[in-house]
Amino acid sequence: MxxxxxxxxxxxxxxxTPEDDANLREAIKRCSAATYEAAAQFRKTGNIEHLPxxxxxIIERYVEPDLRAKLKDADDDLRIIEDLGIDSLTMMExxxxxxxxxxxxxxxxxxxxxxxxxDVKTFIECKVSGLPLPKPxxxxxxxxxxxxxxxxxxxxxxxxxxxxxxxxxAKYKISGQEFFLQGHFKDNPVLPASIMLEALGQLAVLFLLxxxxxxxxxxxxxxxxxxxxxxxxxxxxxxKPGDVLSLSIKPKRLKSPLATFEGQIxxxxxxxxxxEEITLTFAFAEEAARPxxxxxxxxxxxxxxxxxxxxxxxx
Amino acid sequence: xxxxxxxxxxxxxxxxxxxxxxxxSLRDLRHxxxxxxxxxxxxxxxxxxxxIRDFQTDSTDQEDWLFPARYSIxxxxxxxxxxxxxxxxxxxxxxxxxxxxxxxxxxxxxxGLYAASAGSPFLLGHHLEKMRKQGVxxxxxxxxxxxISGTVNFNLVSQFKIKGASTGFSSACASSAHALGFAxxxxxxxxxxxxxxxxxxxxxxxxxxxxxxxxxLSLQADPGLASRPFDEARDGFVGTGxxxxxxxxxxxxxxxxxxxxxxxxAGWGQASDGHNVAISHPEGSGLxxxxxxxxxxxxxxxxxxxxxxxxxxxxxxGDLSExxxxxxxxxxxxxxxxxxxxxxxxxxxxxxxxxxxxxxxxLAMKEGFMxxxxxxxxxxxxxxxxxxxRATLPHRPQxxxxxxxxxxxxxxxxxxxxxx
Numbered sequence: 001m002x003x004x005x006x007x008x009x010x011x012x013x014x015x016x017t018p019e020d021d022a023n024l025r026e027a028i029k030r031c032s033a034a035t036y037e038a039a040a041q042f043r044k045t046g047n048i049e050h051l052p053x054x055x056x057x058i059i060e061r062y063v064e065p066d067l068r069a070k071l072k073d074a075d076d077d078l079r080i081i082e083d084l085g086i087d088s089l090t091m092m093e094x095x096x097x098x099x100x101x102x103x104x105x106x107x108x109x110x111x112x113x114x115x116x117x118x119d120v121k122t123f124i125e126c127k128v129s130g131l132p133l134p135k136p137x138x139x140x141x142x143x144x145x146x147x148x149x150x151x152x153x154x155x156x157x158x159x160x161x162x163x164x165x166x167x168x169x170a171k172y173k174i175s176g177q178e179f180f181l182q183g184h185f186k187d188n189p190v191l192p193a194s195i196m197l198e199a200l201g202q203l204a205v206l207f208l209l210x211x212x213x214x215x216x217x218x219x220x221x222x223x224x225x226x227x228x229x230x231x232x233x234x235x236x237x238x239x240k241p242g243d244v245l246s247l248s249i250k251p252k253r254l255k256s257p258l259a260t261f262e263g264q265i266x267x268x269x270x271x272x273x274x275x276e277e278i279t280l281t282f283a284f285a286e287e288a289a290r291p292x293x294x295x296x297x298x299x300x301x302x303x304x305x306x307x308x309x310x311x312x313x314x315x
Numbered sequence: 316x317x318x319x320x321x322x323x324x325x326x327x328x329x330x331x332x333x334x335x336x337x338x339x340s341l342r343d344l345r346h347x348x349x350x351x352x353x354x355x356x357x358x359x360x361x362x363x364x365x366x367i368r369d370f371q372t373d374s375t376d377q378e379d380w381l382f383p384a385r386y387s388i389x390x391x392x393x394x395x396x397x398x399x400x401x402x403x404x405x406x407x408x409x410x411x412x413x414x415x416x417x418x419x420x421x422x423x424x425x426x427g428l429y430a431a432s433a434g435s436p437f438l439l440g441h442h443l444e445k446m447r448k449q450g451v452x453x454x455x456x457x458x459x460x461x462x463i464s465g466t467v468n469f470n471l472v473s474q475f476k477i478k479g480a481s482t483g484f485s486s487a488c489a490s491s492a493h494a495l496g497f498a499x500x501x502x503x504x505x506x507x508x509x510x511x512x513x514x515x516x517x518x519x520x521x522x523x524x525x526x527x528x529x530x531x532l533s534l535q536a537d538p539g540l541a542s543r544p545f546d547e548a549r550d551g552f553v554g555t556g557x558x559x560x561x562x563x564x565x566x567x568x569x570x571x572x573x574x575x576x577x578x579x580x581a582g583w584g585q586a587s588d589g590h591n592v593a594i595s596h597p598e599g600s601g602l603x604x605x606x607x608x609x610x611x612x613x614x615x616x617x618x619x620x621x622x623x624x625x626x627x628x629x630x631x632x633g634d635l636s637e638x639x640x641x642x643x644x645x646x647x648x649x650x651x652x653x654x655x656x657x658x659x660x661x662x663x664x665x666x667x668x669x670x671x672x673x674x675x676x677x678l679a680m681k682e683g684f685m686x687x688x689x690x691x692x693x694x695x696x697x698x699x700x701x702x703x704x705r706a707t708l709p710h711r712p713q714x715x716x717x718x719x720x721x722x723x724x725x726x727x728x729x730x731x732x733x734x735x
Contacts, residue, residue, distance in 0.1 A: 030378065064389060090391065092456040105452070 014103065016043045027100045031061045039101050048128055051102075055124050058097050059117065062090050076118025102128060113137055115162070137164040138210060148209050149202070150222045154179055157199035158247070161206055167250035167261075168207040172199055176241030191239040196273045200263035201227055201280065203249045207261070208282050213254045224283035228258070232276025243267045249278070257281045316503045320569050320734060321577040321677045323414025323562030325406035328671060329365035329518075329555045329661050332383070332405075334413065338678050341686040342707050346660040348538035348553055353520045361532045363541040364523055365555035365662030372398035373519065375441040377461075395457040395470055397435030399515035399667075402558035403467045407475060410511065410560035414574055418476070421509070427480030428472055429498045430513040431490030431666045434464035437521035467515050467558075479507050485666075488626070489585075489721030490514065492669025495561065496583035496727055502565045510563045514670030518556015522665070526554065529593065531630055542663075543690035544627035544634050544656035545698050552628040555662030559671035577677035581615060581714070581732040584608025588724025595633050595720055599640025602626070602718060602726040606644045609716065609728035617645050620652040621712035622685045624672045626720045627656035628663040637718065638698045651702040652716070655688035669719040669727065676715045676731050683711035 021040065028036055035057025042050040060071050063084050070083060080086050086094070091114075095106050104127060114120050115137060126133045140161045149156060161170035174181075174191055181189035207213075208220045239245060249263040260279045265272040326332065329347025330340035339345070351364035353373075371381035377393040386405050393401065411421060420426070439462040446454050455461075460469045465483040472481045480501055484493040491514025498510035516522055526532050533551035535541040542553040569576060586604035588596040595602070610617060623641065627634040634656075645651055657675050664671050679685060685708040694703060715731040 062390075064391070087391070089456045093394075096453060096455070100453070 013044075013046045016040075024101065027097060028058070028061070031057045035061075042102070048125055051124055051128060052121050054101060055098065055121055056117070058094055058101065059084070059086075059120070061097075062086060062094055071117075076116060076121065078117045079115055080117065080120070081115070098124065104128065113139070115139070135165055137162050140206070140210070145206065148222070149206060150225070151202055151205065155198075156202065157195060157245075158202055158206065161203065163207055163210045163212060165212055167248060168203050168210075168212075170199075170203050170206070170247045172245045172247065174239060174241045174243050174245070181241070189241055191243075191245075193233075193235045193273065196235065196239070196245070196265055197230060197233055197275060197278070199245065199247055200249055200261075200265065200273075200275055201278055203247050203263070204259065204261045204278055204280055207249060207251065208259060208280065212251070213256075213259060213282075219285045220282050221285045224257075224281070226281050228279045228281050230275055230278045233273070235273045237267060237270050237272040239265075239267060239272055243272075245272065252277065257283055317505055318566040319499050319502045319563050319580040320566065321561055321580060321673075321731075322564045322569065322572075322574040323410040323412075323416070323560075324577065324674045324677060325409030325411075325413060325560040326557070326671070326674060327367055327370070327402040327406045328557040328559065328664075329367060332367070332369055333409065334678065337675070338682055340660060341657060341675055341679065342682070342684050344660060344687055344689040344707060346539065346542070346689060347555065348541055348662060350536065350538060354524075359524070359527075360534050361524065361527050362536040363533065363538050363553050364518070365542075365553055366518060367402060367557050370398075370401065372401060372517075375438060377401075392470075392474055394455075395460045395466075397432075397438050397461050397466050398517040398519060399432050399435065399556055399558055400461065400466055400470050402556065403430070403432075403471055403513050403515045403560070404474065406515075406558040406560040407471055407511065407513065410562050411475075414562040414564075415572075416509075416562070420572075421511075422476040422478055424478045425507055426477060426509040426511075427498070427501060427507045428468060428475070428477045428511040428513065429480070429482060429484065429494040430465075430467035430471065430511075430515070431484040431494045431670070432464065432467045432515045433485075433487070433490075433522065433666050434466055435462045435517050435522070436525070437517055437519050438462035440521055467513055471511070471513065475511075477511070480510070486723070486725040486727075487721035488628075488663070488665050488668055489719040489725040489727045490666040490669065491559070491671075492583075492673065492717070492719035492727035492729055493585070493725075495563075495580070495670060495673050495729055496585065498563050499580045499583055502563055505565075508565045508568050512561045512563060512670055512673075513558060514664065514667040515558035516556040516665045516667045518554060518662075518664070518667075522556065523554030526552070533629060540690060542629045542659050543692070544625065544629045544659055545638070545688060545695055545703050546629075546691045547693045547695045549629045549631060549634060549695075551630055552658065553662035555664050555667075557664060557667060557671070559667060559674045561670060561674055561677065575681075576734040578680040578715070579732045579734050581730040582609060582613030583727065583729045584610070584612055585725070585727045587726065590724050593722055595636040596724060597632075597636055597639070599636035599638075599643070601724050602637060602720055602728070603640040603643045605726035606640065606716060606718065606728040609730045610644075613730040613732070615714055615730060615732070618648045618650065619714045620645070620648075620716050621710075622676075622679070622715045623652050623654040624676050624715065624717040625654055625656040625688075626658075626668070626718040628658050629656075633720070634695070635697050637720070638695070638701060641701055645701075651700075653685050653702050653704045653708060653712070655686055655704050657686055659689035659691075660686075669717070669729070672717050672719070673729055673731070676717050676729075680712060680715060680731060680733055684709050685712055
């Protein structure tokens with residue numbers, strides 16, 4: 001048996017025998033020729049530049065033909081389940097084939113959080129090069145949102161949410177049953193712009209409570225989070241019952257006791273609202289006993305109270 | 316008790332993959348046997364089988380399979396299927412079309428599905444070999460649901476979005492007759508208004524050849540002679556596979572929808588031999604009681620039976636014990652029922668047999684004929700006193716009995732009554 005060699009990427013290469021080549025061809029016979037080429041090159045050289053082509057080629061093979069076009073010009077945010085119609089069992093088939101082609105082992109726990117094409121690519125790259133895996137995106141179902149949030153129905157404007165180190169995303173469907181829609185406006189229910197801002201604020205609260213701030217071991221005390229200010233809020237679209245709001249926030253500055261985020265709301269592909277800055281105050285659990293230093297704190301759940309300078313109508 | 320009717324059929328069988336072809340084959344006694352290519356090896360003494368035409372399912376990779384263009388099946392549907400899964404899916408398509416059902420009519424809590432198959436030894440064997448060679452984590456994620464017994468109900472219930480009662484039956488060659496019997500009960504008792512009944516088998520090397528070890532298979536190399544139930548020279552059964560689907564509906568649904576009706580399911584009975592794990596009782600005692608029960612529960616007398624579709628698989632012992640049971644039940648009948656075994660044409664479909672033959676009975680009652688018992692050169696003298704018909708009779712039977720017997724001595728008799 002030929003000796004294993006180390007290449008520049010630090011990957012230990014096993015020799016690629018004609019038998020391995022035959023097995024590889026058989027394993028990915030339903031993938032594109034380019035996928036085979038990339039896989040064979042990777043197996044011979046260990047060059048991780050081939051990984052995206054391999055991984056995309058394998059995913060493509062399992063996507064129904066009518067959805068494959070999406071993958072052609074996909075960005076890394078393309079969602080595997082929602083956008084490509086791949087279910088968890090197909091994901092398992094993809095993993096088994098990836099394992100086979102790249103000669104690696106992936107365990108179930110590692111897979112649970114891979115939701116986008118980008119997640120998968122990053123994961124495989126880290127795995128192959130032996131780098132630590134990035135903290136995965138955490139998906140938070142409504143039951144869990146209800147259990148961690150200080151804000152509760154009928155004033156909670158998040159349903160499902162996902163949180164990672166770079167920010168948080170959530171959805172909220174305007175049901176039409178929201179109490180304030182009775183009067184906002186008469187015979188013409190329109191989601192108040194203040195509520196849009198409130199929803200973004202709530203998502204920022206969830207981000208803080210999910211431990212995406214401070215060192216490991218430090219936990220934000222939910223009783224210490226309050227709204228302080230916002231800037232550059234603009235509404236672009238009237239949102240009505242039936243609309244599904246896609247909320248996203250990204251942290252700009254996180255330093256106790258202040259956390260500043262930028263946020264935006266889309267409905268489908270249309271921009272509904274943006275906030276250049278939303279700032280909350282917070283404290284960690286062990287500090288919570290001490291008085292909170294914040295100017296005119298308002299419970300984050302009442303973001304609407306100091307009415308921000310926004311128009312309820314689309315501008 | 317509500318009345319129950321058969322209102323739809325679907326067939327993927329060795330004698331045809333649609334209603335018209337199956338009816339013609341039964342009427343004209345056209346058999347489905349061939350010298351099966353995978354058996355033509357020096358170390359395989361069995362030469363004949365009755366395979367399914369127009370499908371190619373001999374690969375362990377479902378994406379290699381070929382099937383008629385009228386069926387469109389997505390990869391994600393196919394990947395959980397055994398060969399008999401795709402046969403079932405296609406027969407199910409035929410049955411819902413034949414019964415003119417809309418999706419709302421078959422996908423609701425009052426519509427259930429009972430199925431029977433022995434699973435897929437072919438895929439199970441492949442997956443276990445892969446597990447042993449490549450490790451447990453390389454087994455295909457859907458390997459289990461594609462191969463274990465129950466695969467037919469798992470697949471069809473999810474694919475057709477069945478919301479009512481569903482389960483599988485496992486009494487070997489009586490399985491799908493049991494499925495039909497219990498499906499009848501669901502409707503008769505008012506628990507469901509509609510039931511699908513499915514019998515299916517792979518009918519390939521792995522599902523047929525293990526019976527060679529029991530010496531249960533015919534070693535006859537002539538496809539026209541290998542399956543000859545009730546013939547003196549019969550030497551074993553010929554294996555087959557495929558799928559049969561029946562749609563059973565309550566009298567209220569029939570009154571509401573006004574579908575075409577094949578026949579009424581008048582009732583059914585079962586009884587066990589309590590005798591031997593694999594050999595039928597020499598006097599056919601369980602089968603006799605099953606037939607008597609079936610007639611009793613159907614409020615019919617033995618004299619009223621016009622036609623019996625026998626279980627007779629062409630094995631020396633099995634056919635004899637059924638002949639004895641039939642003689643015991645119809646002994647005093649002034650008009651002896653016409654008896655035949657359609658396994659002379661199809662081969663023995665194991666778990667498929669009961670539903671397939673119930674479907675044949677329904678078809679024969681609607682079309683107005685009684686299929687003959689083919690391939691008998693010299694009738695076994697043990698059958699003297701039974702009216703075993705060699706040729707198809709062009710009359711519509713009013714009352715029909717269909718027998719099935721499985722391992723362990725499980726026996727089921729189904730009774731059908733002309734709807735007109």
